[in-house]
Amino acid sequence: MDTLINISSALFLLLGSFLCVSGGVGILRFPDFYTRMHAVGVTETLATAMILIGLMLQNPDGLVVLKLMIILLMTLFISPTASHALASAAVHNNLMPELDKKEDNEKETSSNS
């Protein structure tokens, strides 16, 4: 039973680390503000949940699990709210997404020909 809990905790931590790193690669390599925000906003909540659940499995103490639950709930409420406020502020201040018009034209010409 103990090894099962340890293995599942390690799996959760590993998955959370992978999601964190994928969000970091996304914020570096995506071409546009909105795509970057997609990468960060999608991975952030899930990675945080995975890592915090992994930490919850590490320690069966009641108070620690309660604090981790509080952090998890706050992150799950705060992170989408901040992402929404950021996106609405960017749209409000006329930051347009980069549309790849060149590739669309090429597709249209190739489909026409």
Place this chain on the structure above:
Amino acid sequence: MLIAATIAILVVMIMAIVRGIMGPTLYDRILAVNMFGTKTVLLISLLGFVMGRPEFLDIAIVYALINFISVIGVLHYSDASIFKRSDQQKK
């Protein structure tokens, strides 16, 4: 596995700092700071477990609240005229 997760989060924080320095617009920088703050909450709680002192979770809770307040505060000022003028000057 705790130490591996800590190292992964440190790498992601470095990536967020790089985007915050490179960021072409103001909102990229705010996004990078927001991501950095969330990863700091995770780093503090992981470090508490690595060092065997789960009391660090209190600091993590406070840091999550401060992060949210700071992001919302900066966004509130970005609706004001100061940042709008700087954006229009760039164009």
